[in-house]
Amino acid sequence: MIDSLIKFLDSSPCNFLAVDTARRLLQGAGFAERSLADSLADVKAGDRFFVTKNDSAIFAVTVGEKAPCETGFKIIAAHSDSPCFRIKPAAEIPGEGGVLRLNTEVYGGPILYTWFDRPLSLAGRVILRGADALHPFTRLLHIKRPLLTIPHLAIHFNRAVNDGNPLSKQRDMLPIIAILNNNLEADDFLLRLVADELGVAKGNILDFDLMLYDMQGACRFGVNNEFISSGRLDDLSMAHAALMAITSASDSQATCVAAIFDNEETGSGTKQGAASPVLASLLQRVNAALVGQGLGPVGSDNEQFAQAIQRSFMISADNAHAYHPNYPGKYDPTNHPSLGGGPCVKINANCKYMTDARSAAIFRALCEQAGVNCQYFVNHSDVAGGSTLGNILTGQIDIEGVDVGNPILAMHSARETASTADHEAMIRVMTRFFAPAI
Numbered sequence: 001m002i003d004s005l006i007k008f009l010d011s012s013p014c015n016f017l018a019v020d021t022a023r024r025l026l027q028g029a030g031f032a033e034r035s036l037a038d039s040l041a042d043v044k045a046g047d048r049f050f051v052t053k054n055d056s057a058i059f060a061v062t063v064g065e066k067a068p069c070e071t072g073f074k075i076i077a078a079h080s081d082s083p084c085f086r087i088k089p090a091a092e093i094p095g096e097g098g099v100l101r102l103n104t105e106v107y108g109g110p111i112l113y114t115w116f117d118r119p120l121s122l123a124g125r126v127i128l129r130g131a132d133a134l135h136p137f138t139r140l141l142h143i144k145r146p147l148l149t150i151p152h153l154a155i156h157f158n159r160a161v162n163d164g165n166p167l168s169k170q171r172d173m174l175p176i177i178a179i180l181n182n183n184l185e186a187d188d189f190l191l192r193l194v195a196d197e198l199g200v201a202k203g204n205i206l207d208f209d210l211m212l213y214d215m216q217g218a219c220r221f222g223v224n225n226e227f228i229s230s231g232r233l234d235d236l237s238m239a240h241a242a243l244m245a246i247t248s249a250s251d252s253q254a255t256c257v258a259a260i261f262d263n264e265e266t267g268s269g270t271k272q273g274a275a276s277p278v279l280a281s282l283l284q285r286v287n288a289a290l291v292g293q294g295l296g297p298v299g300s301d302n303e304q305f306a307q308a309i310q311r312s313f314m315i316s317a318d319n320a321h322a323y324h325p326n327y328p329g330k331y332d333p334t335n336h337p338s339l340g341g342g343p344c345v346k347i348n349a350n351c352k353y354m355t356d357a358r359s360a361a362i363f364r365a366l367c368e369q370a371g372v373n374c375q376y377f378v379n380h381s382d383v384a385g386g387s388t389l390g391n392i393l394t395g396q397i398d399i400e401g402v403d404v405g406n407p408i409l410a411m412h413s414a415r416e417t418a419s420t421a422d423h424e425a426m427i428r429v430m431t432r433f434f435a436p437a438i
Contacts, residue, residue, distance in 0.1 A: 015082075061282075074433060080262050129204045366433050
C-alpha cells in the first residue's frame with residue numbers, strides 16, 4: 001500500500017492532477033465515470049461509479065443492495081488541495097541581467113521557508129478555445145522537469161536570518177525561471193512555454209490554473225523505512241486511503257461514498273468545496289433513483305432521503321499533528337498522538353471538529369474491529385486549532401460523523417513526514433467501515 005501511496009503522491013502535484021490520478025485509479029477498479037450534468041435516474045443497486053466537479057473534486061459511489069433509508073449512507077471525506085503557490089496572470093517579471101521571475105500568489109497557509117532553494121516545476125490545468133465561448137476545452141499540465149527555484153537571500157546579506165526573518169509573500173517568494181537573451185523574450189513567455197508543452201497554438205490558450213510544486217518525489221526513510229516524506233501528505237494520504245477502501249469494499253449492503261473535495265485549505269467556500277451542496281445533491285439524486293426503482297418501502301423520495309441521512313455516518317479524514325519531540329510544550333500533556341501509534345480522533349471542546357463522544361466511540365470500535373490502535377488529538381489549551389471538513393459539511397447535511405486523521409509532522413511544509421504503519425492502519429479501518437462483513 002505504501003508503494004501505491006508514493007505513486008499517488010508523485011502523480012498528484014496539484015488538486016487537478018490528484019483528481020485525474022483518482023479517476024484512473026477508480027476506472028482501473030471497475031468504476032464507471034458519470035457526469036453531474038446528465039441524469040442519474042438509472043443508477044441502481046450494485047453500481048460503482050464516480051463523478052467530478054470542476055476537475056478538482058471527485059466522488060466515488062458504490063450503490064448498496066439495500067435502500068439508503070434502511071442502512072444510511074457511509075461516507076468518507078477528504079480533500080485534494082494542499083498549500084502552494086499559484087501563478088498569477090501576466091506573470092512575467094524581468095529583472096537585472098535578464099533574470100526572469102514569475103509572479104505568484106500564496107494558496108492556503110504553507111510554511112514559506114520550506115519552499116526556498118528547491119527544484120520546482122509547474123502543474124495544473126489549461127483552458128483552451130472550444131466550439132463556442134460557453135464550452136472551452138480543458139487540458140491538464142504536468143511538467144516533469146525542474147524549471148524554477150525560489151532562491152534564498154545569502155546569509156552574508158542577512159546575518160540574523162537564523163534568529164527570525166519575516167518574509168514578504170510578494171517580494172521574497174517569487175521563483176526564477178530563465179535568463180532572457182536575444183532568443184528569449186519576456187512577453188508571453190509562460191504562454192509560449194505552456195503551448196509548447198501541450199502542443200497547442202498559443203492563441204488558443206484562454207486561461208490557466210497553474211501551481212508550483214516540489215520536484216523531489218515521495219520517499220520512505222528511517223532505519224526500517226518506517227517513515228514517509230512527501231509534499232501534500234495533508235491531505236492526499238487520506239484521499240488515497242479512502243480510495244483504497246472504496247475500491248476494495250464491495251460487500252457492504254449500504255451505499256458508500258468516498259468524497260474528495262477541493263479548497264479545504266482556503267475555507268471550502270467554492271462550488272467544489274465542502275461548504276457547497278455538491279455532496280448533498282449527489283446523495284439526493286442517488287436516493288431518488290433508487291426510490292424510483294422501488295428499492296425500499298413505499299414513500300416519497302424526500303422522506304426516504306431524510307431517513308437515510310439520520311441513519312448515515314461520515315468519517316471526515318484530514319491529517320492531525322503528531323507529537324514533535326523538539327517542541328513538547330506545544331502539545332496537550334495527555335492527548336498527543338505519536339507517529340506509528342495509529343489513526344487518531346480529533347476533538348475540540350469549542351466544536352471546531354464534528355466529533356462527539358458517540359462518534360468517537362464508533363470510530364474507536366471500528367479501529368478495534370480492524371485490529372489497529374486508536375489515538376486522540378486535542379489542542380493544547382493555549383494553542384488555538386483550526387477546523388476541517390466535518391463541521392463544514394454539517395452546514396449542508398444533517399449527518400453524524402467524526403473528524404479523524406493520521407498524525408504527521410511539519411504539516412503545511414513543502415515536505416511532511418508520516419508513518420507508513422499509520423497509513424496502512426487507516427486503510428484497514430476505512431475498509432472495515434465500508435465493508436464490515438470483511
